[in-house]
Amino acid sequence: MTTTKALARTPLSAVHEGLGAKMSPFGGFLMPIQYAGILDEHRAVRSAAGMFDLSHMGQFVATGEGVPEWLDRLTVNAVGTMKPGQARYNIFTNERGGAMDDAIIYRLDGRWLVVVNAANSEKMWRWLSSQVPAGVTLTDRTPQSALIAIQGPRSLELLQPLTDVGLANIKYYHATEGVVAGAHAEIARTGYTGEDGFELFVSADAAQELWQTLTREGARVGLRPAGLGARDVLRLEAGMPLYGHELEEDITPLQAGLDIFVKLEKPAFVGRDALVRQRTQNDFDRIVGLVMDGRAPARAGYAVWRGQERVGEIRSGSPAPALGGKNIATALVRADASAIGTTLDVEIRGQRHRGAVVPLPFYKRAR
């Protein structure tokens, strides 16, 4: 992010400021980090419902018969096999197999929606628009759009009275269109918290009124506005990668443990050769989950040791309210230090603090 450029605002920035949110720059936007407090907001999402403004995320729309074939050449997961109404997590890779961005691709009626990270939005727009083949049209609708996510076990109960769309019929990682509280919306059962929930894509004009209606109607289920601080803790507990931490240009999806999204059987895509080589050699540094013994949080950038050998570094770390406040982290470590159960030390202000490699995710909701 450049510092000379003014921070962008979402259609809801004024609402957040009115709520007294702490606002900070994120991905070029001034975004709410927290309202009442991260722990409170986390609790609301895990036990009831939380509402997030995600209008900073990039929203690109692609149309044309060639879209699936085109996106299949730029990403690791299968696009061509997606059916209308389906959503799929995917990763755009560079020639080295590193992640340019991770994204959710939605196949809607007659069009495809690609939702990218705010921090990568400009980069991905440049990349994708330079690659558009004949017969495919790509538009960036981000400035005209808003995205409000409702996440938590009571999301369905909150939203159903506000729409004629049968929300229970939308399966996880599927989407449809309809009217929610008077606003035309693309309604997706997707999220980044490890809970059930919905993401509502609406026009920028409709965002404030929808937010206010959801706030009013949400009171009966305990809905709280939730900021990016809580979102980061929720996604880390759920073992979901955050671009710039578990994924980046120099970290491949295989290194991030996202193998199930990497379809090496696809005949050709950017970075495939590098990923095939990496898969075969299998000696790469990789992301693991760590649970710490002590009270000191492990933070991104801290060195990870096994005995006297430095074997990697912390990429994300936080206390995990869902694990009784235990400190959890992801670390990028050498292959020979990545087995479940391996004892590793994290260097925190010059002191070694013990942790153990555990399977991801740290938290899984009861279904």
Added chain:
Amino acid sequence: MDLPAGLLYTKEHEWVKLDGTSATVGITDYAQSSLGDIVYVEMPKAGAVVEQFKQMGVIESVKAVSDIFAPLSGTIAAVNADVENDPAKVNGDPYGTGWLVKITLSDASQSKNLLDAAAYQKVVDAADH
């Protein structure tokens, strides 16, 4: 924002309650509110020597690590074990049960380098702009 008149303050948002050659130290209401939910406090051990305006420990919220500076030079006489076990006390009662350490001062005249409540209020007002 709560800002008791009888205390002294630092620009780094610590408060000091002087009692002869002993000082009780914590962080201000403004500091705890800015940090948000505090989850970890790491202070020097009793007996450690600290120097005015030098880092003596850290306090961590869910998302951030903040340095804590010694408001006065001296020797750590006591560390608040309750806060180490339940760091949320700093949010709940920053000037009371949320105190961090007691320092036996080596030079009580250093208190002239600290701010009174009115001067500290100006620091906070400037930080909010």
